[in-house]
Amino acid sequence: MAKKVEKKPAKKAPAKKAPVKKAAPKSDGKFYSVSKNAESGKWEVKLAQTKGAAGKVIAKLKTKPEAEEYVAKLSANSGRKAVIHNSKGAAKGRAKSLK
Secondary structure (H helix, E strand, C coil), X not given: CCCCCCCCCCCCCCCCCXXXXXXXXXXXXXXXXXXXXXXXXXXXXXXXXCCCCCCEEEEEEXXXXXXXXXXXXXXXXXXXXXXXXXXXXXXCCCEEECC
């Protein structure tokens, strides 16, 4: 009788990771805005428009660094600009841009 030969499954080559591509800047007039809500004391991340609309609140976070980190990830993924407003000090009400 012939011997039974067990075939071993072929090893698959490890999948290559695709390089991370930054999203191209969007030209739809929308950007992310981070500001402190005076009533609740929380930091709000909004998707705002350059013309007229107030913007939709995406997230409410407890601290400014949390909000800055969150909006940095959003802007990197979507290609939109981010504007962070100051709530205290000599720069109160002024904004800085992340891009």
